[in-house]
Amino acid sequence: MDHHKVIIVGSGPAGYTAALYAARANLSPLLYEGFFSGPAGGQLMSTTDVENYPGFPEGVTGPEMMDAFRKQCARFGTELLREDVESIDLSKRPYKVVGKKTTATCDALIIATGATAQRLEIPGAGEDGFWQKGVTACAICDGAMPIFREKELYVIGGGDSAVEEATFLTKYGSKVYIVHRREELRASKIMAKRAINHPKIEILWNSVITNIEGEKVVGSVTVQNVKTGAEEKRDAAGVFFAIGHKPNTDFIGGQLKTNPQGYLLVKPGTTYTDIEGVFAAGDVQDPIYRQAVTAAGSGCMAAIDAERWLSE
Ligand code: NAP
Numbered sequence: 001m002d003h004h005k006v007i008i009v010g011s012g013p014a015g016y017t018a019a020l021y022a023a024r025a026n027l028s029p030l031l032y033e034g035f036f037s038g039p040a041g042g043q044l045m046s047t048t049d050v051e052n053y054p055g056f057p058e059g060v061t062g063p064e065m066m067d068a069f070r071k072q073c074a075r076f077g078t079e080l081l082r083e084d085v086e087s088i089d090l091s092k093r094p095y096k097v098v099g100k101k102t103t104a105t106c107d108a109l110i111i112a113t114g115a116t117a118q119r120l121e122i123p124g125a126g127e128d129g130f131w132q133k134g135v136t137a138c139a140i141c142d143g144a145m146p147i148f149r150e151k152e153l154y155v156i157g158g159g160d161s162a163v164e165e166a167t168f169l170t171k172y173g174s175k176v177y178i179v180h181r182r183e184e185l186r187a188s189k190i191m192a193k194r195a196i197n198h199p200k201i202e203i204l205w206n207s208v209i210t211n212i213e214g215e216k217v218v219g220s221v222t223v224q225n226v227k228t229g230a231e232e233k234r235d236a237a238g239v240f241f242a243i244g245h246k247p248n249t250d251f252i253g254g255q256l257k258t259n260p261q262g263y264l265l266v267k268p269g270t271t272y273t274d275i276e277g278v279f280a281a282g283d284v285q286d287p288i289y290r291q292a293v294t295a296a297g298s299g300c301m302a303a304i305d306a307e308r309w310l311s312e
Contacts, residue, residue: 002104004030006306007097009085010112010248012042013292014282016069017299018110018306023076025307030079030106032099033070034113037084037248041066042114043138043283044292051144053292065292090255090275108277108306111256111264112299113248115283115290119241120156124212130239134218137241139165140291143172147217150174151237154221156209162242163187163195169240170200178203181226212239247284256280263287271302272309279305 006022008015011033022029033040044050044062051059074080081099089096094105117137119125125135136142139155143165153173155166158180166176178195183205185192195201204223210231211222221236247263249256257265257274264273264280271279281302282295 002030002102003094004028004079004104004106005310006030006108006110006303007095007104007106008032008110008112009088009097009251010034010042010114010282010284011040011070011080012044012066012112012114012282013069013296014114014284014299014302015042015110015112016066016073017296018112018281018303019073019078019299020069020076021300021303022110022306023073023078025303027303027307027310028077028079030081030104031073032085032097033080033082035082035084035100037113040070040080040082043117049145050141050292052141069296085251087251087253088255090278093277095277108279108310110271110279110281110299110302110306111249111252111273111284112280112282112295112302113251113284114295115245115247115263115286117241117245118243120209120243122209122212122239124214124218125239130212130214130218133216134214134237135212135239135241139169139240139242143169143238143240148172148238152177152235153238153240154179154209154223154236155240155242156180157242157244158182158184159186159242159244160188160191161244163191165240165242166195166201167198169238170198173200173238176201179207179209179223180205181208182206209239212236245283245287245290247287249284259287261287271298271305277306277309279309 006029008031039045049059083099264285279302281298
């Protein structure tokens, strides 16, 4: 069984950045990029243009950016493994990482497996329909795309994310509808008030979207009132899922402390989890910001935390 000073699990901006810093600190990290769990590169692999990552004034596609991250950490000696991690054993040191094909041990472990935006199986919303052609799960990433400018946009959800994303989208769309399945928002009172009072936001209560249609991109949605059953086809250029994220922690088997939503808990201002030598970076520990740039920043923090912990 191979032993490594540092193993990193996860291949989004957090994992690759942690690997870059760990490799440059001569820690020869091993990084599990995942395989069946999704393409190496994480959520950005299903994003088109990334226009909010500093340093790319003309924007860059998510896959191009992740390819560059990957090459950069490989250049400094990261060992990359296209394999899913099935479980970890944190009961004793060295920690054991059990992959689909290989098992390895490490002194320090960095978990950067991200979170998955929840989506609904609405006809027209999938990859064979309008996914990334007007349907997305991240208004902040995709909202500024030209196809949404001065058009009617629909946000599904009733929590803080839905309100925040709808408010963000008012900068681009002519009108933003929040489609919520109940008649009361889950969002905090102050955020809910902001949405209800916003002149460009209208909330469609007790409503769900049952169909998405269009030609090359989204052109219309069918909205159903769940109380009356009445359906209405409406013009639409965008559908944004804001129904929550699920942090990718199943393989941890409850060995690390989490918040009630399942995000890994870290000591504030650091990447230290509650088990010594185990660090968490990126969306798996971040229910709030969830941006590529914040994930990359916390990946850098995790590598520095791990390096200092190892040298102590
Ligand atoms: P959330 O609070 O869990 O809200 C998810 C929303 O999606 C709920 O309104 C829920 O409806 C709806 N939903 C879930 N499954 C659905 C389905 N199958 N069909 C239709 N609707 C569905 O998630 P979130 O808004 O992403 O927020 C997550 C956490 O981050 C929260 O703690 C939130 O406060 C925090 N957050 C904070 C800020 C901020 O302070 N600026 C911004 C964003 C997020 P129901 O209400 O009927 O369950």
